[in-house]
Amino acid sequence: MDSILPVTSPTPDNGGQYRTSSGSSRIPMIFRRLHRFHQMDFEQAAWQLTYLCLAPKRVYRNVYFHKQTKNTWARDDPAILILIAACLCVSAVAWSVVYSYNIWEAIELAFLMIFRDYLLVGAVIATILWFFSNRVLLSPPSHSTPGDAKVEWAFAFDVHTNAFFPFYLTLYLAQLFLVPIVLKNNWICLFVSNTLYLAGFAQYIYGVYLGLNTLPFLVRTELLLAPLLPLFMGYILSLLGFNVAKHVLPLYFGS
Secondary structure (H helix, E strand, O other), X not given: OOOOOOOEEEOHHHOOOEEEOOHHHHOOHHHHOOOOHHHOOHHHHHHHHHHHHHOHHHHHHHHHHHHHHHOOOOOOOXXXXXXXXXXHHHHHHHHHHHOOOOHHHHHHHHHHHHHHHHHHHHHHHHHHHHHHHHHHHEOOOOOOOOOOOOOOHHHHHHHHHHHHHHHHHHHHHHHHXXXXXXXXXXXXXXXXXXXHHHHHHHHHHHHHHHXXXXXXXXOOHHHHHOOHHHHHHXXXXXXXXXXXXXXXXXXXXXX
């Protein structure tokens, strides 16, 4: 059975060739470089986060260049992880003010947002995407299909990262400013609340589709849009009187 993580890594001392290795090379490069702040390109990462909201397809154009130059579809610069973690810390502080948390509760909330909501959930989703893509979406072998035509686990995590940021802006940030509205007991506020959640999850699903649709050796990627149907049906039913925010926020923040 294939390893869940990519095991190829660049080796500068052998003429730029790639070899299979074990140990730390089984950890995606983006995580192994988290301590190398001086090598991180935060300007490029900020550009990517901006265009993930304005024109996400532009971000994925860089994927081909990265594959040609570094023989991997996944990014190796963890700057975008640091920026997203910083954004989650800011949100944790703001939500802590809303719910009158003390400093230790605020730190705990930031920890949960980063390590549970983003990294742990992201690892689970990346594993599902990695497995589903390599088992269902791979195009049939042919003379034109490259030998390494497989979805890397690290790229699946990249897809999650790219899809997570618009989701974050909608449900972690925009919802913060709309709390006085989405928790009120009237249908208009219920509509705003549920539409906000619909937008957040729809953006995430579409972002996942865009990411995997970039890979030239995948087919039937429109299957990744299938969750939009039950999502929209649930949204329509919720408008009959189920306010999502009034149920999610007390559960999430324990109040």
